[in-house]
Amino acid sequence: MDYQGGASLSQGYNLGSHSSTFEMGFEIRNAHKNQNENDQFFDANGSYPMNQFLSGASNPNYYGGSFAFGPLTNYSKIESAIASGLTNGGFTPNVDKDHIVSDPATWSAQEGVYAGYLMDAITIGKLRLEGGLRIEGTTENFNANRVTLDNGAYSRTDPVTGSFSYVNLMPSVQAQYLIAKDINLRLSYGRGLSRPNFQDIVPAVQADPNSSPKSLQVGNPALLPTKANNYDVLIEHYFQPLGILQGASFTNP
Secondary structure, eight states: OEEEEEEEEEEEEEETTEEEEEEEEEEEEEEEEEEOOOOOOEEESSOOOGGGGBOOOOBTTGGGGTSOBOOOBOHHHHHHHHHHHHHHTSEEEOHHHHHHHHTTTOEEEEEEEEEEEEEEEEEETTEEEEEEEEEEEEEEEEEEEEEEEETTEEEEEEEEEEEEEEEEEEEEEEEEEEEETTEEEEEEEEEEEEOOOHHHHSOOEEEETTSSSOEEEEOOTTOOOEEEEEEEEEEEEEOSSSOEEEEEEEEOO
8 A cells, every 4th residue: 555645835036137936845655565475385295207297399490490499398287286186185285384485475564755855946047057955754664574493494483573764865956058049958966766675674584593504584674775876968959840859868876
């Protein structure tokens, strides 16, 4: 689920003989994400050689005959063998592996982003300047599981929680110069960010203190977003009455 809302206010004014516009606004986003993993594993009580599932499909001309492709398996034969094994005891449920795989992958997360911005633009003859600052505060709360193993075997599952918060400042500046009546030159700088995926920051844990060597897998709720400084140069020519020709360069050092 994702809830989002915001508002902005714009006001024009004159700075001496130059027209200007001041703008401010805010935005709130509250996102909830849940993942419920329910894998089921079974151990075979016999052998299932692949030749009993072949379809006979092949392609002797694959890559001009350079590679042998096929025969392929028949999915319906595999389904029938599994269905038969589940009813006649050909497979034994492996509940421990169900917990080992599914419990760390089951979690819920809530992320709130509270953002505000200030921006001002001013026109001085053929030059127009825009500058702004966006401030984003992020809060994150998680519910996950800690799975404890005993030398590789499932022992128990315990709930764990985690939270983290951080603030980012994202300035931006843009200059637009009217070289000629139908030709514009634009220069801009802006900072952006990319937040980590939920599954990378959920504090799920899988620990095996009795293995050799000891094993620990844990998510990192303190993982920060990746930031990028973007520099753009754009020149554009407008044709009359229709059409535009643009050339641009973009860098993200």
